[in-house]
Amino acid sequence: MGKPQVHVVLFPFPAQGHNSPFLSLASRLHRYRPDLTITLVSTPHHINSIRSPLPPDSRLHLQSLPFNPADHGLPAGAESTADLPVAQFITFFKAIELLYPAFDDFISNLVSNASDSTPLCIVSDSFCGWTVDVARKYKAFHTTFLTMGAFGGAVFFSLWLNHPHRLTEKDQFPLPEYPEVIIDRSQVARHILASDGTDEWSQFFKRQLMFLNNTDAVMVNTVEEFEPLGLSMLRKTFKFPIWPIGPPLAPASEPSSSKSDDENAIIAFLDSQLPASVLYISFGSQNTIQPKQMMHLAQGLEGSSSPFIWVIRPPIGSHPKDEFKDEWLPNGFKDRIKQKNIGLLVHGWAPQLKVLCHKSTGAFLSHCGWNSILESMCHGIPILAWPVNAEQFFNSMMVVKSGVGIELARGVMESSAPTKEKVEEVVNLVMSPNAKGMEIRNRAMECRDVMNKAWDEEGGSSMKSLLQFFQLSNIQGQTGDWDALVAGVVVAVIKGTDMSMENQ
Known part of the structure; x- marks a missing residue:
């Protein structure tokens, strides 16, 4: 008789930047274990937003948990951070914690309807650490998935746990656990600087860290060879296995048969430019910059020698869904860049992966969201860093330290606006x-090659991590092909590295 079917339950935090890693993980699991049952749970509207872009042949099950935003003082339909102003984020974070009873009911039903021997594994977002209590209740294996980078995550959690900025008046200070890491106050988001350990934000993250200490293992959306420092920091702090399982499983880069008008315009612009000549600019799905910063950036771009694609949104102080106004840019800017074919403004969304894999793209001016960094590195595209929030500042530190980019600006304070001359200088430095x-x-x-090798089935570092997850979580192979794959990779692992848990 075959082994009982395994059920893996994924619980991402409801935010766009957290969806992609979890969906990539589901694809990875199904690639190597097609027989797995995988269910992703979230709030109803968020489930619908995930369902719409899934391919028709997707084997991923989706399960919504009852959630009424109004019960928590949130606007109707606000079931993701994308639906909320930053001021209400902490209310939303705390509301998601209150999904505990609904999630408990869901897992209880799974267990009661399954065979006693059916393995169950829960993989939860690091922002949903409370799920470990449910896992313990039903004797399920629990893995926390860190969707940010290793270095960024280690610094982020250290700041919330220790509040080192409160221990000194100096602009620069070390982290208690990692004294070799020096942080500047300009690299700390305003809501962290304002925290003192008793506020709602601090209490929320302290709870998540408490739960994190009870998990069985942590998956990190990164690559061992790309982030050795960050992974060593996490392994110093946490004594359970730390498994880097990046980079994300990117969809095929072939052109879509049904493109939008914007996508057609983007590809046409790229096709008209020289190889590695275009600067791609995006601050992510939820970020924007100050009006003064936007003006200086536009002036510097026009003065540089590089063509560009800019995914642009209304500046801070405007509603994100407002119509874009020409007054936010230099007088005549749009007409000039169009006539000279040196720039393209994209309002709203752009097919980022298709832009990054195009031969004409030469660099990425990014807010340093972790998904964007990994996508850029997967295509060998250097980064002009402009972090604006959360752990993006620490991601920028890692980008500069790794030698794959340079920091152009930092934050969204008016005082941090780069001058026209600084924009020109940095753009020309990277592009020329x-x-x-x-x-x-x-x-x-070189980092692109590292990313490509991570999933090599004959000893890639991320492949090793996935195998360790399968083995420790009792998700074992059932077919001859899988057994052969495990045997081949395990041989390579034994030859190349020590798989003992002591090294984790």
Whole structure:
């Protein structure tokens, strides 16, 4: 008789940047274990937003948990951070914690309808750490999935746990657990700087860290060779296995048969430019910058020697869904860049992966969201960093330290606006054939090779991590093909690294 079917339950935090890693994880699991039952749970509207772009042949099950935003003082339909102003984020974070009874009921029904020997594994977002209590109640294996980078995550949690900015008046200070890491106050988000350990934000993250200490293992959306420092920091703090399982499983990059008008315009613009000549600019799905910063960026872009694609939104102080006004840009800017074919403004959404894999794309001016960094590195595209919130500042630190980019600006305070001259200087430095630019581009290409090798079935570092997850969580192979794959990778692991848990 075959082994009982395994059920894996995924619980991402309801935010766009958290969806992609969980969906990529589901694809990875199904690629190597097609027989797995995988269910992703979330709030009803958020489930619908996930369902719509899934391919028709997707085997991922979706389960909504009852959630009424109004019960928590949230606007109607607000079931994701994308639906809320930053001021209400903490209310939403706390509301998601209150899904505990509904999630408990869901797991209880799964267990009662399954065989006693059917393995159950819960993989939850690090922002949903309370799910570990449910896992313990039903004797399920529990893995926390850190959707941010290892270095960014380690610094982020250290700040919330220790509040080192409160221990000194200096602009720069070390982290208690990691004294080799020096943080500048300009790299700390305003809501963290304002925290003192007793506020709602601090209490929320302290709860998640308490839960995190009870998990069985942590998956990290990164690559061992790309983030050795960050992973060593996490392994110093936590004594359970730390498994890097990045980069994300990207969809095929072939052109879609049914493109939007915006996508057609983007691809046409890229096709009209020289190889590695275009600067792609995006601050992510939820971020924007100050009006003064937007003006200076536009002036610097026009003065540089590089064509660009800019995914642009109304500046801070405007409603994100407002119609974009020409007054937010230099007089005549849009007409000039169009006539000279040196720039393209995209309002709303752009097919980022298709832009990054196009031969004409040469660099990425990014807010340093972790998904964007990984996508950029997967295609060997250097980064001009402009972090604006959360752990993005620490991701930017890692980008610079890794030699794959340079920081252009930091934050969204008016005082941090880069001048026209600074924009020109940094853009030309990275995009032009000078020694520094070549060094950065070569390093980015090396990182692309690292990303490509991570899932090599003959000893790739992320493949090793996935196998350890399968083994420790009791998700074992059932077919001859899988057994052969395990045997081949385990041999490579034994030859190349020590798989003992002591090394984790």
